Amino acid sequence: MQYLSTRGGDAGRSFEDVLLAGLAPDGGLYVPEEWPSFPKGEWRGLRNLSWGGVAAMVMKPFVGDFLTGQELHALVEDAQATFHHAATTPLKQLDDALFLLELFHGPTLAFKDVAMQILARMMDIALMRRGQHVTIIGATSGDTGSAAIEAFRHSKRVSIFILHPHERVSPIQRRQMTTVDAPNVHNIAIEGDFDDCQALVKAMFNDAPFRQRMNLAGVNSINWARILAQVIYYATSALALGAPDRALCYVVPTGNFGDIFAGYVARQMGLPIDRLVVATNVNDILHRALTAGEYRVQGAVQPTTSPSMDIQVSSNFERLLFDALERDPARLRALMGQLGQSGGFSIPDDARAFIRQLFASGRADEEAVRATIRDIHEKTGEIVDPHTAVGLAVAREHIAPAHMVVSLATAHPAKFPDAVQAATGVRPALPAHLADIMEAEERFSVLPADLQKVEEFISANVQQA
Numbered sequence: 001m002q003y004l005s006t007r008g009g010d011a012g013r014s015f016e017d018v019l020l021a022g023l024a025p026d027g028g029l030y031v032p033e034e035w036p037s038f039p040k041g042e043w044r045g046l047r048n049l050s051w052g053g054v055a056a057m058v059m060k061p062f063v064g065d066f067l068t069g070q071e072l073h074a075l076v077e078d079a080q081a082t083f084h085h086a087a088t089t090p091l092k093q094l095d096d097a098l099f100l101l102e103l104f105h106g107p108t109l110a111f112k113d114v115a116m117q118i119l120a121r122m123m124d125i126a127l128m129r130r131g132q133h134v135t136i137i138g139a140t141s142g143d144t145g146s147a148a149i150e151a152f153r154h155s156k157r158v159s160i161f162i163l164h165p166h167e168r169v170s171p172i173q174r175r176q177m178t179t180v181d182a183p184n185v186h187n188i189a190i191e192g193d194f195d196d197c198q199a200l201v202k203a204m205f206n207d208a209p210f211r212q213r214m215n216l217a218g219v220n221s222i223n224w225a226r227i228l229a230q231v232i233y234y235a236t237s238a239l240a241l242g243a244p245d246r247a248l249c250y251v252v253p254t255g256n257f258g259d260i261f262a263g264y265v266a267r268q269m270g271l272p273i274d275r276l277v278v279a280t281n282v283n284d285i286l287h288r289a290l291t292a293g294e295y296r297v298q299g300a301v302q303p304t305t306s307p308s309m310d311i312q313v314s315s316n317f318e319r320l321l322f323d324a325l326e327r328d329p330a331r332l333r334a335l336m337g338q339l340g341q342s343g344g345f346s347i348p349d350d351a352r353a354f355i356r357q358l359f360a361s362g363r364a365d366e367e368a369v370r371a372t373i374r375d376i377h378e379k380t381g382e383i384v385d386p387h388t389a390v391g392l393a394v395a396r397e398h399i400a401p402a403h404m405v406v407s408l409a410t411a412h413p414a415k416f417p418d419a420v421q422a423a424t425g426v427r428p429a430l431p432a433h434l435a436d437i438m439e440a441e442e443r444f445s446v447l448p449a450d451l452q453k454v455e456e457f458i459s460a461n462v463q464q465a
């Protein structure tokens with residue numbers, strides 16, 4: 001399988017190339033040349049396999065000769081071992097037609113662990129073969145940083161530096177990053193806000209001599225390997241609920257459009273997914289785009305109780321648009337140019353029709369999130385986090401009698417104890433493996449929001465081969 005850039009400036013790349021590159025050099029996102037698909041009979045055969053077995057089969061057509069099926073299987077099982085549930089991503093039935101897909105049993109209690117644990121192991125193999133080291137830098141307001149640190153803490157070929165805004169990350173989220181004791185892990189608390197952290201990371205990537213000297217790499221949600229790894233749980237859950245002989249609808253709490261795009265990939269591969277429902281909080285550019293056809297930035301980001309979905313634009317939407325525009329890079333470039341210059345564009349009619357065949361959307365404001373957490377607790381006894389509640393609030397609007405609905409549970413409620421307690425009166429307890437996190441020793445360096453100071457710190461602390 002070869003990969004090409006959505007903007008038309010790169011093609012013929014291997015899986016290993018796109019795994020290490022992240023973003024394409026022309027600013028586009030990598031997508032496979034074509035969507036592999038399994039006939040129904042083959043999907044039925046997968047019902048008898050373990051989670052790791054399904055994972056290997058689903059990912060194999062995309063990785064080419066990077067790994068054999070057996071190597072993939074072993075890699076996935078090694079990643080699975082970091083999870084604290086025997087089913088890895090269990091389904092929980094809430095009512096007749098509604099299921100929760102729990103993706104938060106990994107080391108940092110959010111769905112990003114699934115893909116990050118797999119990505120880190122793949123990167124290690126690629127770097128080993130190439131005899132290379134990389135420096136991963138990233139900015140985080142919470143989930144991504146801790147998932148990346150946990151995933152790369154044992155890597156011998158990666159140094160990782162995560163910037164977070166000093167004293168502006170919740171204590172649990174900070175401690176998930178700063179209590180990791182590994183020589184290649186570095187936490188930098190920036191005297192500033194999340195935007196300052198992001199601006200510093202961007203400036204470092206734009207500093208070509210620094211980028212080359214440090215061999216910088218990114219692991220944000222545009223990395224194709226992360227999306228691919230997320231296809232696994234669409235497949236395992238659909239098979240468990242009767243696919244390919246029964247159609248399903250998925251509701252996905254959405255920020256950067258990475259997780260739901262994995263659902264699109266699953267459907268391209270032949271799973272009978274009838275509907276993919278985008279669930280947004282009040283930062284609702286996607287909901288507005290899908291209902292009114294205008295993809296347009298509107299004002300500043302509004303902070304909510306589901307901070308991992310507080311976004312202004314959704315980077316991975318570009319991948320869907322590319323298909324919706326019949327894979328014409330010139331049309332895509334024109335729209336992306338308008339987004340950069342004037343903050344938005346109208347989705348052309350043909351593309352809009354393509355998207356609406358499969359996608360629907362809904363939006364939940366803070367009151368709806370609170371009411372949903374409370375109501376789910378009263379009716380089912382389950383405690384859900386605010387991100388999951390955005391999905392459930394939207395799921396309840398979209399349940400049609402003929403449909404089984406799977407709503408993705410993206411974070412553990414104990415990660416957001418204040419919002420959960422405010423809605424239910426119950427303070428969710430951290431799982432046993434994190435019970436001592438509030439006492440463990442923290443390690444981080446406080447630095448000013450100053451590019452030179454941060455670059456000096458990274459140069460001084462990076463592990464050189």
Ligand SMILES: *Cc1c(COP(=O)(O)O)cnc(C)c1O
Nearest residue numbers: 143255256257258259308410411
């Ligand atoms: C990152 C994240 C999301 C959003 O996922 P995208 O792939 O960016 O759409 C939703 N919920 C939680 C808990 C997250 O960490």
